[in-house]
Amino acid sequence: MYLIQAAVPVPLRQLFTYTHDSSLEHGVRVVVPFGKRELVGIVMESKPVGSDQEKAATDGTLKAVQCVLDTKPLIPDELLSLGKWLSDYYLHPIGDTLLTMLPSWLRKNKSEQEIMSLVNQQALKILPEGKDALSTIPANAKQQKRLLNALREKSALLSDVKQRFSNAVINALVDKQWAVQYQQNLEAKVDWQDKLTLGNKPIASREQGAAIGVITSQLTTFSVSLLDGVTGSGKTEVYLQVIETVLLRGRQVLVLVPEIGLTPQTVERFERRFGHPVGVLHSKVSDKKRMQIWLAAKSGKLPLIIGTRSAIFTPFYQLGLIVVDEEHDDSFKQQDGLRYHARDLAAVRAQRLGVPLVLGSATPSLETLNNALNGRYQHLHLSARAGGANPVSQYIQDMRNHPVQGGIAEHLIEKMQQHIQAGNQVLVFLNRRGFSPVLLCHACGHVEMCHRCDRPMTWHKAKRQLKCHHCDAQRGVPNRCDHCHSDSLIADGLGTEQLEQALQGLFPSVSIARIDRDATRTKDALEKRFDEIRAGKHQLLVGTQIVAKGHHFPDVTMVVIVDVDSALFSADLRAAEKLAQLVTQLAGRAGRAEKPGEMWLQTHHPGHPIVQELIHNGYAHVARGLLAERQSANVIPFSVQAIVKAESHEQYKVQKALQLARSALPPAHIISAIGPVQTLIEKKQGRYRMMLIVRASSRKALNLALRHLLSAMTASKEAKQVRWSLDVDAIDL
Numbered sequence: 199m200y201l202i203q204a205a206v207p208v209p210l211r212q213l214f215t216y217t218h219d220s221s222l223e224h225g226v227r228v229v230v231p232f233g234k235r236e237l238v239g240i241v242m243e244s245k246p247v248g249s250d251q252e253k254a255a256t257d258g259t260l261k262a263v264q265c266v267l268d269t270k271p272l273i274p275d276e277l278l279s280l281g282k283w284l285s286d287y288y289l290h291p292i293g294d295t296l297l298t299m300l301p302s303w304l305r306k307n308k309s310e311q312e313i314m315s316l317v318n319q320q321a322l323k324i325l326p327e328g329k330d331a332l333s334t335i336p337a338n339a340k341q342q343k344r345l346l347n348a349l350r351e352k353s354a355l356l357s358d359v360k361q362r363f364s365n366a367v368i369n370a371l372v373d374k375q376w377a378v379q380y381q382q383n384l385e386a387k388v389d390w391q392d393k394l395t396l397g398n399k400p401i402a403s404r405e406q407g408a409a410i411g412v413i414t415s416q417l418t419t420f421s422v423s424l425l426d427g428v429t430g431s432g433k434t435e436v437y438l439q440v441i442e443t444v445l446l447r448g449r450q451v452l453v454l455v456p457e458i459g460l461t462p463q464t465v466e467r468f469e470r471r472f473g474h475p476v477g478v479l480h481s482k483v484s485d486k487k488r489m490q491i492w493l494a495a496k497s498g499k500l501p502l503i504i505g506t507r508s509a510i511f512t513p514f515y516q517l518g519l520i521v522v523d524e525e526h527d528d529s530f531k532q533q534d535g536l537r538y539h540a541r542d543l544a545a546v547r548a549q550r551l552g553v554p555l556v557l558g559s560a561t562p563s564l565e566t567l568n569n570a571l572n573g574r575y576q577h578l579h580l581s582a583r584a585g586g587a588n589p590v591s592q593y594i595q596d597m598r599n600h601p602v603q604g605g606i607a608e609h610l611i612e613k614m615q616q617h618i619q620a621g622n623q624v625l626v627f628l629n630r631r632g633f634s635p636v637l638l639c640h641a642c643g644h645v646e647m648c649h650r651c652d653r654p655m656t657w658h659k660a661k662r663q664l665k666c667h668h669c670d671a672q673r674g675v676p677n678r679c680d681h682c683h684s685d686s687l688i689a690d691g692l693g694t695e696q697l698e699q700a701l702q703g704l705f706p707s708v709s710i711a712r713i714d715r716d717a718t719r720t721k722d723a724l725e726k727r728f729d730e731i732r733a734g735k736h737q738l739l740v741g742t743q744i745v746a747k748g749h750h751f752p753d754v755t756m757v758v759i760v761d762v763d764s765a766l767f768s769a770d771l772r773a774a775e776k777l778a779q780l781v782t783q784l785a786g787r788a789g790r791a792e793k794p795g796e797m798w799l800q801t802h803h804p805g806h807p808i809v810q811e812l813i814h815n816g817y818a819h820v821a822r823g824l825l826a827e828r829q830s831a832n833v834i835p836f837s838v839q840a841i842v843k844a845e846s847h848e849q850y851k852v853q854k855a856l857q858l859a860r861s862a863l864p865p866a867h868i869i870s871a872i873g874p875v876q877t878l879i880e881k882k883q884g885r886y887r888m889m890l891i892v893r894a895s896s897r898k899a900l901n902l903a904l905r906h907l908l909s910a911m912t913a914s915k916e917a918k919q920v921r922w923s924l925d926v927d928a929i930d931l
């Protein structure tokens with residue numbers, strides 16, 4: 199009899215013990231009873247029953263493994279050990295961590311046989327007789343000829359052939375011995391090195407060449423390089439040329455891209471360059487396909503995988519390089535369940551495997567930039583655009599005392615009219631990230647501040663109150679500006695829908711396209727909207743964050759950023775960084791050489807250092823300024839943080855649970871805690887939401903403190919009355 203320790207997908211932070219009549223290798227999947235349910239678990243350890251455990255094992259206290267799904271472990275050691283690391287780092291239950299990492303087929307009660315049938319597939323290939331027959335085949339056997347022609351290009355999976363040809367046609371070819379069926383074994387490692395047909399590549403510029411040289415000179419050890427280059431400067435070309443070298447050495451490559459960046463064009467560019475199919479992984483890929491790609495990557499059959507966040511969990515036969523494109527993008531952070539950051543995990547994986555990691559961005563995150571500036575990462579620059587568009591000229595629109603219609607300065611409305619009349623497009627951009635409504639004086643721009651924290655107060659409309667989200671101070675809404683005594687106090691805050699309506703009123707004969715999450719729920723809807731825009735169907739585009747990513751708008755010659763003040767005065771520490779990234783990314787996506795454009799930032803704070811720096815000196819300067827601020831405030835990335843969030847229909851319960859969490863933390867000289875305070879969205883679906891921010895100067899201290907907090911929360915009645923979560927390295931308030 200053996201004791202089997204299994205990781206099971208439940209919210210408990212432990213392994214569970216079962217009995218089995220033989221030893222099981224770790225990584226093997228088993229079905230185990232759990233309460234009234236049956237769950238798929240993963241064997242983590244297996245040992246013979248000792249004398250003192252014998253009783254428990256035989257008297258029925260321990261339950262037996264119900265069935266063993268795999269004869270040999272499907273999950274490689276590297277992933278199991280990565281899972282353990284993840285579970286420790288993010289303090290997430292091990293069972294849920296491991297099973298989150300796997301394709302859903304492996305999470306379900308699917309047998310090894312069923313899974314392996316995916317890799318051992320029937321295929322059809324042409325025989326020499328078939329090639330000869332092509333010239334003599336009678337004209338009325340059209341379908342047979344078509345299939346033979348297709349097979350002459352390359353052999354095909356029988357299941358694919360059957361979708362386009364009848365059994366009669368297939369059988370005819372086989373009967374005449376023009377084609378033959380065979381077992382295609384995806385598990386066998388294939389040497390695709392000789393099969394790559396390398397497409398034409400441009401001659402690298404001097405800077406590109408330097409970057410390629412640095413990365414390819416150290417392909418056999420771990421290193422991280424930040425490829426810091428403006429949009430269109432040829433970062434992708436650098437990836438492609440480095441990838442080529444890696445592939446030619448028989449090593450595989452993983453490329454991570456933001457959710458929105460994974461367009462058919464991107465995939466096509468890679469496939470064209472290497473003449474080999476790419477494994478594509480994103481949320482819309484079917485479970486079966488995902489399983490196939492997982493197996494093909496693991497066996498070494500697929501040289502290149504391009505995917506979004508969760509592709510970081512793909513197993514490889516021999517990985518040689520990881521690339522994270524647009525590394526600053528927040529979609530790399532999972533926002534529920536196992537709240538991992540794919541970019542950070544890429545660094546961990548690259549280090550464990552001893553391979554290089556390349557992080558690319560025109561607007562690097564402050565975390566990455568800091569690592570580049572302090573020498574932990576190599577900093578590679580591409581300063582010139584490879585071709586195409588010119589960056590737009592940037593201007594400030596001083597909103598103080600300026601007449602406004604529908605949120606837009608009158609001066610800009612006239613300009614918009616001119617651009618539209620000239621046959622161009624205008625993009626009106628509404629920044630919603632890190633949005634906290636503040637009370638603003640329209641005459642002088644003064645923002646009501648917390649006297650204690652020197653941070654802006656957040657305006658709570660329903661309660662007619664101002665609250666500080668850092669110390670919880672509150673006061674009533676004043677009638678006049680503290681600073682200039684004007685009574686024109688306004689609230690920041692306008693939704694995309696309202697904005698669209700207002701613009702339709704101002705431009706009644708113009709077609710407006712709204713591009714936000716609500717208007718473009720699905721990826722297809724979004725692609726379609728982008729196609730319409732490129733085809734010139736709309737003259738006015740109203741959008742949020744989505745438009746700053748992954749797409750170029752060559753006919754946009756004017757961009758209006760409606761409100762930068764809410765980001766300048768947000769309770770969210772990262773709001774200014776995100777604003778600077780957005781503005782820079784937007785500037786990089788509009789216009790083209792023969793149609794240079796202009797971008798306007800509407801603000802009541804034209805003299806604000808971030809606004810001034812952005813307009814005059816660009817992202818690199820702003821980012822360094824923000825880093826200096828963060829350093830003196832000793833916040834991320836100069837300290838580490840986690841956020842505990844809780845929500846409930848009753849606010850006092852949320853408060854109580856988080857208070858308890860706070861009291862479980864070690865003394866203040868090791869850990870600093872803020873809260874409980876409201877989250878940026880303080881109420882959602884009738885639930886009050888609050889958070890506790892926990893900061894520490896070292897990762898170790900944070901991890902230890904959170905373990906105390908977790909055991910207190912797990913044991914407490916108060917915590918059971920609310921919905922709560924722990925988010926290590928949280929990016930969202």
Ligand code: ADP
Pocket residue numbers: 400401402403406427428429430431432433434435436584585586
């Ligand atoms: P990024 O990834 O930085 O946005 P890309 O690699 O997509 O930039 O390059 C932008 C455009 O310039 C593409 O059309 C690309 O084919 C072209 N390009 C890149 N590098 C070169 C080069 N060395 N010579 C000529 N064209 C280039």
Ligand code: ZN
Pocket residue numbers: 639640641642643644679680681682683684
């Ligand atoms: Zn004022």
Ligand code: ZN
Pocket residue numbers: 648649650651652653666667668669670671
């Ligand atoms: Zn305060």
